[in-house]
Amino acid sequence: MAEKRRLSEQAVLFAVTLHSPEMRRKVSADKVVVETDKSMIHVSKDLLDSPEVKAIFSRDSKYKDGYLRSRAFPSLVKNSVFLLPLALVPEVDRETERFLREREELVDVAATAYPERRAAAMARLGALADLREYPTGEKFRAAFSVDVVYLMLDTPVLLKGVRAGIFEREAKRTEAMWGKAGDDIKEALLTAFAELVGKMVTRLSDKEDGKRRAITEKGIAKLEDFLQTFEKRNIVGYKELGELVAQARKLMKGANPGTLKASALLREQVKAGFASVQEVLEPMLEEAGVRHVRFAEGEEGGA
Numbered sequence: 001m002a003e004k005r006r007l008s009e010q011a012v013l014f015a016v017t018l019h020s021p022e023m024r025r026k027v028s029a030d031k032v033v034v035e036t037d038k039s040m041i042h043v044s045k046d047l048l049d050s051p052e053v054k055a056i057f058s059r060d061s062k063y064k065d066g067y068l069r070s071r072a073f074p075s076l077v078k079n080s081v082f083l084l085p086l087a088l089v090p091e092v093d094r095e096t097e098r099f100l101r102e103r104e105e106l107v108d109v110a111a112t113a114y115p116e117r118r119a120a121a122m123a124r125l126g127a128l129a130d131l132r133e134y135p136t137g138e139k140f141r142a143a144f145s146v147d148v149v150y151l152m153l154d155t156p157v158l159l160k161g162v163r164a165g166i167f168e169r170e171a172k173r174t175e176a177m178w179g180k181a182g183d184d185i186k187e188a189l190l191t192a193f194a195e196l197v198g199k200m201v202t203r204l205s206d207k208e209d210g211k212r213r214a215i216t217e218k219g220i221a222k223l224e225d226f227l228q229t230f231e232k233r234n235i236v237g238y239k240e241l242g243e244l245v246a247q248a249r250k251l252m253k254g255a256n257p258g259t260l261k262a263s264a265l266l267r268e269q270v271k272a273g274f275a276s277v278q279e280v281l282e283p284m285l286e287e288a289g290v291r292h293v294r295f296a297e298g299e300e301g302g303a
Contacts, residue, residue, distance in 0.1 A: 007178050010235040013151035014072055014084040018060050021143035023047055025133050045128055050117040052110035059106055063099045070225065073185050076177050083181060087232035100146060111141040182236045187288055190241055194281045196223045197274050204271035215257045244277050
């Protein structure tokens with residue numbers, strides 16, 4: 001029960017569902033001229049080729065797959081529902097409001113360009129074009145909606161009035177769900193930190209030809225963001241990882257792309273420090289059953 005009380009009192013479920021119009025349709029196999037069993041063929045077509053719509057999808061991904069996943073955790077409910085620490089609710093709420101305003105502006109641009117993009121797509125589709133498959137301008141715009149809601153995950157007390165056995169059964173299931181959520185949160189924090197540490201060690205190490213690797217503002221910013229938000233995200237009281245995060249904070253004091261480039265001594269000290277942290281992380285990852293952590297040189301992303 002302790003795990004459930006700790007998590008249920010420190011987090012809420014945050015559901016974000018992004019909607020958009022259908023951008024692809026199936027093509028009848030009868031339209032395909034080929035010597036084969038038509039039942040084995042599945043063909044689709046793109047209804048639009050719109051840079052404006054792609055800009056919306058890009059902003060959606062930046063918010064949901066980038067920002068939101070750096071603050072909340074995946075829940076066991078469904079993909080669009082996150083477990084959000086209460087301490088981060090004010091910040092996430094502000095960022096969500098900003099995202100909604102920016103998305104609305106992008107939708108306005110896409111809706112204005114829609115008639116032209118639709119005509120161009122139909123011309124390119126030729127015989128496969130069908131105006132009936134395209135929504136009106138008004139419906140096209142309305143399809144870009146967003147549902148945002150805060151929820152609580154607990155066993156409904158009303159079930160006691162229906163049948164006590166049902167309530168007790170569901171209470172056990174909810175307890176098990178919170179326990180699994182706690183394990184998932186620990187793994188998410190551990191994996192994310194290990195990736196960032198590994199990338200720092202790689203970036204601070206010279207290449208095979210002896211040349212230095214570049215240290216970018218983007219890579220440093222990702223690490224700093226994790227270090228700054230860790231305490232608020234650590235709703236499971238992950239003490240062992242917290243100690244390593246505190247060690248990383250000390251290593252990063254006074255370290256930035258400029259100072260790391262200017263001082264070879266600082267560069268070596270920071271690299272040695274993060275290498276030491278990495279050594280401690282490796283058995284923790286193994287114990288947690290985490291096999292794949294991306295910090296190889298070819299997988300550094302923007303670090």
